[in-house]
Amino acid sequence: MTMAQEVRASDEKKLRKREWSNFLTGILFLLPSLLLFGVFLFYPMVRTVYLSLFLTSSQGVPIVFVGWDNFFALFQSTSFQLSAKATALFVLYTVPASVLLATALAVLANQKLKGIGLFRTMFSATMGMSVAASSVIWMFLFNPSIGLFNRILAALNIPGIQWLLDPQYALLSVSIATIWMNTGFAFLILLGGLQNIDSSLYESAKIAGVSDACQLRKITLPMLSPTLFFVTTVTLINAFQTFGQIDLLTKGGPMESTNVIVYSIYKDAFINYNVGSASAQAVLLFAAVLIVTVIQFKIGERKVHYQ
Amino acid sequence: MSTGKRILLYITLTVSGLVMVFPILYAFLISFMQGGELLQGSFWPESFSLVNYAAAFERVPLLMYLWNSLLVSVLIMAGQLILCSLAAFAFVFIEFRGREWIFYLFISTMMIPWEATMVPNFQTVQSLGWLNSYAGLSIPFFAMAFGTFLLRQQFKTIPKELYEASQIAGISKLRFFTGVVLPVAKTTMTTLAIYSFLTAWNMYLWPLLVTNNEANRTVQIGLKQMQTQEIASDWGVVMAGVMIVILPTLILLFAGQKRLQEGLTQGALK
Numbered sequence: 001m002t003m004a005q006e007v008r009a010s011d012e013k014k015l016r017k018r019e020w021s022n023f024l025t026g027i028l029f030l031l032p033s034l035l036l037f038g039v040f041l042f043y044p045m046v047r048t049v050y051l052s053l054f055l056t057s058s059q060g061v062p063i064v065f066v067g068w069d070n071f072f073a074l075f076q077s078t079s080f081q082l083s084a085k086a087t088a089l090f091v092l093y094t095v096p097a098s099v100l101l102a103t104a105l106a107v108l109a110n111q112k113l114k115g116i117g118l119f120r121t122m123f124s125a126t127m128g129m130s131v132a133a134s135s136v137i138w139m140f141l142f143n144p145s146i147g148l149f150n151r152i153l154a155a156l157n158i159p160g161i162q163w164l165l166d167p168q169y170a171l172l173s174v175s176i177a178t179i180w181m182n183t184g185f186a187f188l189i190l191l192g193g194l195q196n197i198d199s200s201l202y203e204s205a206k207i208a209g210v211s212d213a214c215q216l217r218k219i220t221l222p223m224l225s226p227t228l229f230f231v232t233t234v235t236l237i238n239a240f241q242t243f244g245q246i247d248l249l250t251k252g253g254p255m256e257s258t259n260v261i262v263y264s265i266y267k268d269a270f271i272n273y274n275v276g277s278a279s280a281q282a283v284l285l286f287a288a289v290l291i292v293t294v295i296q297f298k299i300g301e302r303k304v305h306y307q
Numbered sequence: 308m309s310t311g312k313r314i315l316l317y318i319t320l321t322v323s324g325l326v327m328v329f330p331i332l333y334a335f336l337i338s339f340m341q342g343g344e345l346l347q348g349s350f351w352p353e354s355f356s357l358v359n360y361a362a363a364f365e366r367v368p369l370l371m372y373l374w375n376s377l378l379v380s381v382l383i384m385a386g387q388l389i390l391c392s393l394a395a396f397a398f399v400f401i402e403f404r405g406r407e408w409i410f411y412l413f414i415s416t417m418m419i420p421w422e423a424t425m426v427p428n429f430q431t432v433q434s435l436g437w438l439n440s441y442a443g444l445s446i447p448f449f450a451m452a453f454g455t456f457l458l459r460q461q462f463k464t465i466p467k468e469l470y471e472a473s474q475i476a477g478i479s480k481l482r483f484f485t486g487v488v489l490p491v492a493k494t495t496m497t498t499l500a501i502y503s504f505l506t507a508w509n510m511y512l513w514p515l516l517v518t519n520n521e522a523n524r525t526v527q528i529g530l531k532q533m534q535t536q537e538i539a540s541d542w543g544v545v546m547a548g549v550m551i552v553i554l555p556t557l558i559l560l561f562a563g564q565k566r567l568q569e570g571l572t573q574g575a576l577k
Contacts, residue, residue, distance in 0.1 A: 022403045025480055029397035030409060032390045036450035037416055044427035045419050051426070060430055105327075108320060113313070121561055122324035124568075125331060128560035130509035132527040133549045136534050137334045140542055146345055148333070183327065188564070192572025227572065241422050244511040248531060262422045262512075269426045270516065282423040289420045 045286065051279035060275035070280035080281070082256045083264040086171060090260050091239045093175035094182065098235050101179065102186030103228065107220065109187075110194040120191065127184030131244030138177035139164070139249055167257040170250050174258055177245055182238070186231045193227025194220070233296045240289055261285050331553075338546035345542055359547040366536070366544060368521055369551065372529035376508055377555075379444045379525060383507035384500050386449035391499065392492070394450075395458035396484050400470050413452045422512065429516050439523045444514060448507065454499050460573060461495040462488055498570030501563040508556050526552050 027034075052070055054062035074080040105123045109116060126134065141148045142163035150160035163173040197220065205215050221228075243262045246252060252259035252267065259267075261281060269278035308316075337345065338359055339352035363369055398410060428447060437443030465488060473483045489496070514525045524532075533548045560567070 019403065022401055026397045026401040026403040026406060029393045029401065033394045033450040033455065039431065040428055040447040041416055041419055041424060044424035044431065047427035048424055060426065105323060108323065111316060113316065119320045119324050121564060122328045124560065124564055125328055125557065128505065128556040129553055130527055131511050132530040133553045136530055136545060136549050137330045139534065141330060146348065151348055180330065188568045189571050192568045196572065237420065241420050243422065248534065265422065275426055278426055282426065285420055286423040290418055293418050
């Protein structure tokens with residue numbers, strides 16, 4: 001071996017050693033997260049898919065492999081059809097309304113005015129509210145005899161409504177409460193998005209004599225689109241994951257009209273002890289969220305204006 | 308802006324602000340009312356006595372629940388800060404083969420709805436003997452992709468040359484991490500801490516699943532317990548409970564609102 005070769009070999013060895021040590025430390029820094037993701041996210045996801053293909057004992061132990069039978073049974077059960085319908089309607093009722101309301105509030109609060117901080121605080125307040133606390137408050141507002149809504153109706157001489165007990169109104173009532181709960185978070189993010197818009201754009205528009213409405217349409221909304229896109233995705237996924245307000249306000253009733261997917265999974269797994277069916281529903285929930293995410297990404301890539 | 312427009316704006320802001328906070332404000336007022344006042348439909352309590360608050364602490368072991376919630380939230384907050392900052396450090400400063408692959412693995416965790424995994428998770432926690440324990444309530448939530456990305460964004464602003472120089476000077480990676488990176492990222496860490504605490508304090512489904520005795524129950528489940536026990540009779544007491552539960556998070560939100568808004572927007576969009 002020549003001198004040069006020897007040097008190169010030892011250099012290579014050193015490099016290898018450094019690469020190896022980098023790999024080890026890198027993994028070491030990531031290990032705690034990887035371990036927990038593995039145990040509490042990836043493993044249970046795989047396990048859920050596995051369980052969805054089995055008939056299970058009441059303890060959730062798989063007994064007989066049944067292939068897609070759990071899924072076929074779901075598609076044929078009226079209960080699941082109702083749950084799917086409730087989930088879809090819930091998404092439809094809450095997502096557009098939450099995003100619209102939060103956007104309106106954010107545009108409103110994005111003014112340079114004295115005391116604007118107070119209004120921003122008011123608009124974002126629901127972000128600090130837990131789903132349990134909010135639900136208890138709304139339960140009172142919906143109370144048929146002493147709640148606010150029926151009092152207003154009574155004052156207008158309109159007969160009261162059984163907000164949470166009437167299958168016609170229950171899902172709508174829960175949705176109204178949910179829209180309120182969603183607003184704080186969506187508002188806060190959208191306000192951040194608005195404040196990130198380059199103010200010189202507005203100054204030029206002002207000089208050019210562009211009207212306020214036109215500024216909103218031509219500058220604010222296009223520049224806000226990445227944030228709007230993010231908020232919509234998050235709200236949509238949250239809607240699919242709704243549980244607390246259902247558990248506290250309606251327990252999935254009346255007549256399963258508010259039995260959204262996560263509540264249905266919870267009931268099947270922890271009350272009816274039908275883990276196989278619950279897992280099949282969980283797989284469908286996963287698929288729905290995945291599809292939504294992918295579609296939103298595809299649309300987002302094309303339509304959303306990024307700076 | 309013309310005066311007329313300004314007045315109109317203030318009116319709109321006030322009206323929408325009042326509508327938004329009305330449920331909270333109303334609950335606050337109810338928390339001072341007795342049964343009779345509620346039946347009459349009054350909006351203002353006759354007196355601001357703390358009877359209902361005292362009753363709330365008596366009817367359910369609220370103090371214990373508050374303590375449990377505090378402990379679990381602090382544990383989750385600390386766990387997330389440590390794990391996220393460690394992971395973010397590796398993603399920014401330590402180059403090694405396969406890092407990109409692991410990064411995509413982190414991204415993919417955001418596509419799995421946590422609720423879809425709750426059945427096996429419950430079984431895991433049960434078999435670990437973690438039901439009704441602080442470990443079972445907190446450890447499953449320590450790893451968080453969003454927090455990791457948020458901190459990664461912040462760590463990226465630290466010049467790479469600084470890291471390389473420290474490596475040549477023979478300073479260990481851990482020293483560089485604790486001595487340079489963490490102090491620089493203090494603001495973002497605080498943002499993440501506020502966000503973690505808020506989310507942990509408000510958690511509902513998981514505590515409902517893994518606790519069934521009073522010793523480990525969190526305050527959110529305590530609310531459910533109050534609501535189902537006293538529903539018809541004592542709304543004043545229930546609302547007092549609600550006020551006690553939301554006070555810590557509302558204070559935290561108002562104190563950290565600006566920071567939270569900046570941090571979340573940053574984490575969301577980059």
